[in-house]
Amino acid sequence: MVKDIITYPTPPSVNYSTDVRVVNEEIENLIQDIKDTIDANNLDGLAAFQIGSMYNIVVIKKEDGSFLELINPRVIGASAEKITTVETTAYFPGLSAKVTRDANISIVYEDRNLQQHSLKAEGDDAILLQRKIDYTFGSSFINKLSSDEKKRFETKLEFGSDIAISETCPTTFNRDKILKVINIAMVAMVIMLISSFFSDNDKLWDYQLYTSFGVLGLNIVYFFYAQYEGKKYTSCTSCQIGNIIGTTIISLSKLTLIMIASYFLM
Template structure:
């Protein structure tokens, strides 16, 4: 039977998993439900904790499609450290960079209560560590560094897996468009001053004004596209973009009005 997986922000129904003492049909049925749930959700593994059971059971899918059943798993030794990008069904659609042990040794029991030992490395080691975390009422959130946790909290807030900066960048590519606009308007001021000494500069002034209008249009649309890349500060950026474009056009209008009467 396919079971519902507990997902954020719903807290797990139990705080710590309880070791299995009686290896009966109830346990066998639970393990089969876990397999069905893994298959239905295309998961790599599942802890009974994740479907609201208080039993200390972990089931993971192996490369050959078979399932490894671990009852009362305990990590007894570890070796090395590795940082990988992890995902978990509890935080659907989100990922985080987590540092874990590169290889582990553990002991566990099967559904008949027989004892076994296992050495795991690579992806299997990471998967087992993540699932065993749940048996202690934990998730990878508790394994994150201080900086990574801040980033992940932002992801939770916005519901997005996009890497979110703690603050908006101070420079953007759109700044080059603003520089081009400012340079063009400086040239227009020079032409205005030059008109006191040289005739027939109005056509140049008019063409430059069209260029400035065009640059403002390019700036307005490109700046919005660039701003959407930074989810944490999109709203304030849109306000700045509109304000910058309006100020630029007001300056151009005043400059062209003055040029019309003088030139």
């Protein structure tokens, strides 16, 4: 029978799974339910925990379509080598995160006769098994994330979208370089204004006028480019638009004041 998969923000029903001591009809039906749910959702594996069961059971779907049943699985060894991949999980549907895990692992498990087996896994198989065994401890990949990746993933959870990783507003933008040139040009205009008090150079007003045209043009470029750049970060579009408009108004106000002072004093 196909079961509902527990998804965020619903917490697992228990903190730790319970080892299977007797394989009875209940356990056999549970294993079949896990298989049916895997097929129905086109998944590569599930832990019983993920469909609300307290038992320590993991089922993996192999490439040939058969299933590997792992009762009471435990990781007993891992290599020093680590591997970082982008993982997805049914608990956080539609979301992904970069997770660092052991590249090679050794596990022990039991079959339906409660006979113990061991296996070694590497690469994708090792990652899949680690993900599923995590659930038997009431955990998910969020507990394996680095602090920076966890912050990015929490942003994804907030917006309910995997593209939120690229929408986190950065602290600096390329448009800031344009603003820096504008500020330098206006400082030069102030210097020319002050210099006019100590010089009879008739060309200073012309230089001031030409510079003001350049600053005005740069403000126009800044305004439109900033909006273009801001579209990459739609999670904070409203605050960016307000900042862009405010910055442009302030810059133009400074330019206006400088030119008024220059007109009367130069």
